[in-house]
Amino acid sequence: MKIGFIGLGNMGAPMALNLLKNGHSLQAFDLSEAALRKLADAGAAACASPKAAAADVELVVTMLPAAAHVRGVLTDEQGVLAGIAPGVTIVDSSTIDPASVQAFAKLAAARGNAFVDAPVSGGTGGAAAGTLTFMVGANETLFADVEPVLRAMGKNIVHCGDTGMGQVAKICNNLLLGITMTGVAEAMSLGATLGIDPKVLAGIINTSTGRCWSSDTYNPYPGIVDTAPASRGYTGGFGADLMLKDLGLAVDAARSAKQPIFLGALAQQLYQAMSAGGQGGLDFSAIISLYRSRASQ
Amino acid sequence: MKIGFIGLGNMGAPMALNLLKNGHSLQAFDLSEAALRKLADAGAAACASPKAAAADVELVVTMLPAAAHVRGVLTDEQGVLAGIAPGVTIVDSSTIDPASVQAFAKLAAARGNAFVDAPVSGGTGGAAAGTLTFMVGANETLFADVEPVLRAMGKNIVHCGDTGMGQVAKICNNLLLGITMTGVAEAMSLGATLGIDPKVLAGIINTSTGRCWSSDTYNPYPGIVDTAPASRGYTGGFGADLMLKDLGLAVDAARSAKQPIFLGALAQQLYQAMSAGGQGGLDFSAIISLYRSRASQ
Amino acid sequence: MKIGFIGLGNMGAPMALNLLKNGHSLQAFDLSEAALRKLADAGAAACASPKAAAADVELVVTMLPAAAHVRGVLTDEQGVLAGIAPGVTIVDSSTIDPASVQAFAKLAAARGNAFVDAPVSGGTGGAAAGTLTFMVGANETLFADVEPVLRAMGKNIVHCGDTGMGQVAKICNNLLLGITMTGVAEAMSLGATLGIDPKVLAGIINTSTGRCWSSDTYNPYPGIVDTAPASRGYTGGFGADLMLKDLGLAVDAARSAKQPIFLGALAQQLYQAMSAGGQGGLDFSAIISLYRSRASQ
Amino acid sequence: MKIGFIGLGNMGAPMALNLLKNGHSLQAFDLSEAALRKLADAGAAACASPKAAAADVELVVTMLPAAAHVRGVLTDEQGVLAGIAPGVTIVDSSTIDPASVQAFAKLAAARGNAFVDAPVSGGTGGAAAGTLTFMVGANETLFADVEPVLRAMGKNIVHCGDTGMGQVAKICNNLLLGITMTGVAEAMSLGATLGIDPKVLAGIINTSTGRCWSSDTYNPYPGIVDTAPASRGYTGGFGADLMLKDLGLAVDAARSAKQPIFLGALAQQLYQAMSAGGQGGLDFSAIISLYRSRASQ
Structure with a gap:
């Protein structure tokens, strides 16, 4: 399939490479010339704009840092919507707020294009290995259409419901993840301070x-889970600033829905600290570290 | 073995019955005559005081609502310490703060008695079925001594470390449980409000x-887990007031240890509300219900 | 002075009327024809667009619900920036985030216009009476220019610093106000529950x-301050949803500044509840009411 | 008047000296011999026990760190209740929980003695200068009896209601104080980070x-209020650990009353951190400092 791919960062680049490896042909774009050249070397056609990348393709995939970037890539004069043919679907794998998804879907629909939200989990490791989880918001037909392409980049392709529900699933899961991780940090720190052997606890x-999961697979206390970042100085893994971003999306979504999330809002502030x-x-x-190292600071 | 058993409430009574069933002989005491008579009917010797129940036994087991009751049962004029023979071990299965455990162990040691903390999880169902988990704080020798007796009342007898560490384990686990349950409540409520199918989420x-566990085994959203209280009107299970009590113990222990527990303290207030x-x-x-039913209240 | 005035809502309309009363001539615009007609009846020229309202004036004043509206009013095809003459200053009295102020100031500067943020406090009562407080972000010269005009609508015209600092002042004050009000609610409720006479407390x-201020002037407990909304069923005054909006602005500003505000974020969730x-x-x-009426709900 | 005075610490010693200065005769006790000798040098009779200090006096005053100490001083074999004559009133100026006050009042009543709670504010400076505020819980008659004696040690003698209400008043005020101070810290820090001049804000x-009060009299931002601890390196004043103790009393009282105090519980954890x-x-x-110095730690 001929695919337009926009956004070749830490996540986007390995995802695009996996599309190439699986036999798809790619028209790529990124603001970074170095990133673009790297993908051209791997066989993609380097394009001068999102508009050019979206011309004459059967599908467009975007992977960008935030909603503002997606908006720009779609609506700029040299943007996707200026170049894409009617009927072609846009799959956005960025993590953004559900309200923006609805807005972008409306903009795309006005041009005769479908917009599918498909945020991922699995990190740069999963992107390189092609084992990402995709959380997809689309109707049944669209899901059936895009699922085979996503399978070239991921292992679990989960249908979360209609447009926007992919983002809702990711945001709610990561909200809970931020809370459970902080909860495990509290329980393990309290236990250690009170004298119990952390491994026993x-x-x-x-x-x-x-x-x-935050306790049995990814325990934040050093020396409990050998493969967890806590056992290698908290390097690698899922960055705290990314968690902070996702908690921010949850708090924003909760605000627009007038749905209080007490622990989530507090976890956001702790990650902010x-x-x-x-x-x-x-x-x-x-x-x-907010709980353990204070006395020794 | 001849055992003194003090505290025949919702948990203590079935635990004592299991000791009888397993061939132990019991000297029982409770402030409630009805509770006492019920156990006497099952074969226990009904005693007039903790002192009497502790006389001439090989082990004393206490199961009481709070630290103040344990203190009274131990130190009153007609208390356990007035009747127990030197060398006999006291096993306390109440859920109390670790500092009180240390204090009681000291009082017992002064009379030549060991004091073992062995709080349980598993609820009244587990107490009746003899499938409780015991979290035991005791040195190796003492643990080896009491383990066979506890096995008559429970399935998992976990050695958590030295005196007090049984309580530490229980408090830290339940602190985390209170946080994860509230976190799942937030994530499920937010998702539902934003339009995702709760089962899919x-x-x-x-x-x-x-x-x-709060999500996959005990999900608070109705209709997700058939066997969970959420699917039967939140009846049965582990009472909110008991969780409130345990979060209070965690906050108190954190205070004495000068260990902040931000989410735990907030969860306590939510349970208080x-x-x-x-x-x-x-x-x-x-x-x-704090998250879902507001608009309709 | 000939002034363009855009935004004739609950706050904007009485502010515009006060400008008329003080001898200024007005070119007004609002999406609501009724609102526009009402001002035309009072002597203003009704305009068909922000662009028209901004044509040939010496100053433009905007009073809108949120940053998105200000952006539209400025940058739409029929917006202020399309009609305003170079050198004319735009004073925005909307309450919005400081980052948007900087963005709008940049857009205006590109056309040769200054942008001054001047959010108000004092409510619709103050707007009608001309006793508003204006918190102004502008350099010294600009402040001197706009101060006389603002004086027609307000009593205290406070220079808070350069562009954006008017919003910072308002957001920080209202953040603190949301916290102190909730704090007084907690202290008064706890005291009353513990048995002290609320008036004595x-x-x-x-x-x-x-x-x-939340205690001595605006006490939330009924019957303490005769003139406070608590003594008339919580009607009138400063709406909870407006406080919720301002706390949201504070949390957003804190996020962009990576500045944790623990109590503020929790207060936001409580207002959301x-x-x-x-x-x-x-x-x-x-x-x-979150603290007092639970048992009787 | 002949007064028994127990507890000669940082607060108690200057209070006792002021009683002497005002012509009262004192029988004093403290566990510290040095503290006791110092008061004896000033004219008090040094006693060997609370019992001895309470013998043949017209009033007993206690000033101790926590409820456990008050209990001991009252009920020990050599305690106040063993030595005091029936009809003599005990005034406790310690800051303790209202529930303990009720318990102590009951113990005292059983011996024919009244128990008055009279916690203070004003710090060691106020204790030395005799300008303390006393918050008194007592019936009208008792208040009239003890008021003249308290006036020798303080300036404002406030009648807060019946037994226990002195503590309730102090706890509720200090709960609010902990919240407002933390709120001011958040508002000032956020403002400074966003670029406003802290003095202007x-x-x-x-x-x-x-x-x-936390803003206009005791602002935590350095350089705002010359006489505030913030302008002299946060020395002197009211210690953070004392605030932590008082927030703990508030959280405990709220727990026993099943009254949620969300911001108060969070402030407690922040002070704990x-x-x-x-x-x-x-x-x-x-x-x-929790808000300002993180980046530079």
Whole structure:
């Protein structure tokens, strides 16, 4: 299939490479010439604008940092909507707010194009390995159309409901993730301070009602899970500033829905404190540093 | 073994019955004559005081509502310490603060008695079925001594470390449980408000990084987990007022340890609001009512 | 002076009327024809667009609900920037985020126009009486220019610093106001529950270190301050949904500045709960209902 | 009047000296011999126990760190209740929880003694100068009896209601104080980060709806109020650990009353974080350090 691909950053570049590897032909665009050249070297056609990348393709994929970038890429004079043929679907894998998805879908529909939200989880590792999870918001027909293409980049392609529901799923999951990780940080720190062996405590939690992914797979306390960032200085993994961004999306979505999220809003502030302290580049499990290292600061 | 058993409430009574069933002989005491008579009918010797129940036994087990009751049962004129023989171990299965455990262990040691903390999880159902989990704080020798007796009442007998660490394990697990349950309530409510099918959302969370016991086994949103209290009007299960009590113990322990627990303290207030609203008798997963039913109140 | 005035809502209309009363000549615009006609009846020239209202005037004043409206009014094809003469200053009295102010100032500067932020406090009462407080962000020269015009609509014209600082002042004050009001609600509710006479408690607070405007002038407990909304069913005053909007601006500004505001974020969620409960139209001091009426709900 | 005085710490010693200066005769006790000797040098009779200090006096005053100490001083074998004559009133100026006050009043009543709670504000400076504020819980008759004695140690003697209401008043005021101070810290920090001159911001707040004692008299931002601890390195004043203790009393009282206090519980955790960071000895306005110095830590 001939695909237009816009956004060749840490996530987008390996995703585009996987499309190439799976036999698709690509028209690519990125603001960074270096990123664009790298993909051209791998066989993609380098384009001068989103408009050019979207011309004469069967599908457009975008992977951008935030809603403002998606808006620009779509609506600028040299944007996707200026070049795309009617009937061609746009799949946006950026993580953005559901309200923007609805707005973009409306803009696209006015030109005769469908807009599918398909944010991912799995990080740069999953993007490179082609094992991402895609959370897709689309009607049944559209989902059936895009699913085979997404399978070239991911392992789990989950249909979350209609337009926007892919973002809702991702935002709600990451809201809960930010809360459980901070909760595990509190429970492990309190236990350690009170004298229990952290490994014993983690063992009890993991076979009891406190059990969660943040405890049994990604425990923030050093030395509990060998493969977790906590056991290698909180490097790699899912950056705290990305968690902060996602909690911000959750708080914004909650605001527009007038739905209070007390713990989520507090977790956002805690991640903000972590980021303000210069640690936003660490893995998000390093939130435990707010609880553990104070006395020694 | 001849055992003194003090505290025949909703939890204590079935625990004592299981000891009888397993061939132990019991000297029982409770302030309620009805509770006492019921156990006497089952074969226990009814005693007039904790002192009497502790006389000439090989082990004493206490199961009481709070630390103040344990203190009274131990130190009153007609208390356990006035009747117990030196060398006999006291196992306290109440859920109390670790500092009180240390204090009681010191009082017991002064009389030549060991004091073991062994709080349980599993609820009244687990107490009746003999499938409780015991979280035990004791040195290796003591643990080996009491473990066979506890096995008559429970399935998992977990050695958590030295004196007090049973309580630490329980408090930290339940702190995390209160946080994850409230977090799931927020994520599910936000998702539902934003329009995603709650079953789809739960399915995504349960196979993703938000996964936790509160989501996959005990989801607070009605209709997600058939066996969860949410699917039967929040009856049965683990009462919200008990969760409120345990969060209070966590906040107190954190205070004495000067260990901040931001989310835990906020969860405590949310459970307090729920209790103040007259819903403290419901299952603790009904915390979701703070998020869902406001508009219709 | 000939002034273009855009935005004739609950606040804008009385402000515009005061400009007329003080001898200024007005070119007015509003999307609502009724609002526009009302001002025309009072002597203003009714215009067909912001562009028309801004043509041939010496100053433009805008009073709009949110940043998105200001952006539209400025940049639409029929917007202010399409009609305004170079050198004419735009004074925006809307309450919006400081980052948008900077963006709008940049857009205006590109056309040779200055942009001054001048949000107000004082409510519709103050707008009608001409006793508003204006918090002005502008350099010294610009402040001197606009101050006489603002004086026709307000009593206190406060110079808060350069562009954007008017909004910063308003946002920070209202952040603190949301926190102190909620704090007074907590202290008064706790005291009343514990049995102290609320009037006695308020008297002690007001002469002690807890003293604040929310306690001595606008106490949320009924019957303490005769002139406060609490003594007339929480009607009139400053609406809870407006406080919710301002807390949202504070949380957003804090996010962009990576500055944690723990209590502010929690207050936002509490106002969100109040609004979700259908009480967003009441005065913001009705936040005390979250604390007081639960048991009787 | 002949008075028994127990507790000669930083607060108690200068209070006792003021009683001596006002012509009262004192029987004093403290666990510290040095403290006791110092008061004996000033003219008090040094006693060997609370019992001895309470013998043959017309009034007993106690000033102790926490409820546990008051209980001990009252009920120990060598305690006040063992030595005091029937009909003599006990005035406790310690800051403790209202529930303990009720319990102590009951114990005293059983011996024929009245128990009055009279916690103070004003710090060690006020204690030395005799300008303390006393918040008194007592019936009308008792209040009239003790008021003249308290006037020897304080300037404002406030009748807060019946037994326990002195503590309720102090706890509620200090709960609000902890919230407003943290709120001012948030508003000032956010404003400064966003670029407004902190003096200008404080000036606006102090003449607007955010006005409070924590802002206009004791502003936590350095350089705003010359006489505030913030302008002398946060030394002197009211220690953060004392605020932490009082917020703990508020949270405990709220728990027993099932009254949620969301902001208060969060403020407690913030003060706990400050204390855990080794800054509990600073003035409580140094809570602003949680907001300002992160990036530079």
